[in-house]
Amino acid sequence: MIFSKNYYVGKNVRNESRVIKRLRRKRPYKNIYCICLGNSSKHLMYIIESKEMFKPIYFNQEYKVIGIANGKREAFELTRVIIESVYKEYGDPIKVKEFFALE
Template identity: 30%
Template structure:
């Protein structure tokens, strides 16, 4: 798993993001935490995955997965996804989330 440098985090866990990342990386229990990742197929923009599923060593695509957001509860995850897509649309007039976030990272590094 790779973590997006400028991770999107839900308001309810903003002060706990580093600890939650550590727990996910070390396969520790994370109750009610959802990760938002780039879509695993072309039909979707983003995937919302319960963090406990990532504890499975054989989770498909886990090694290539790029996590761009964390949220507590599915409702907050949906809100976060909506705000990410809205940000992308406001800045580009399109919904190509992956290109926008990768380009945004490059612009920050320059």
């Protein structure tokens, strides 16, 4: 799991540094959702609950985390904020990968 340098954090995430530390150690955190860049050309982003990320099925996949949210609703809201930021920068909301590749 790779964290973007300028990842977005939801308003309701408490103890951000603690959450990041646990996720880096591959330990799930209750009710934390990660917004990750899609590996395929079909999907721009994935919203994945942290406990799902560490299941054996997904264990070998490399994720680039671009956002952390507390709860599914906040994850959708944070995804909207990310898309808006990309649109303001490039005028095209599909250029999410380019937006986070500038780091």
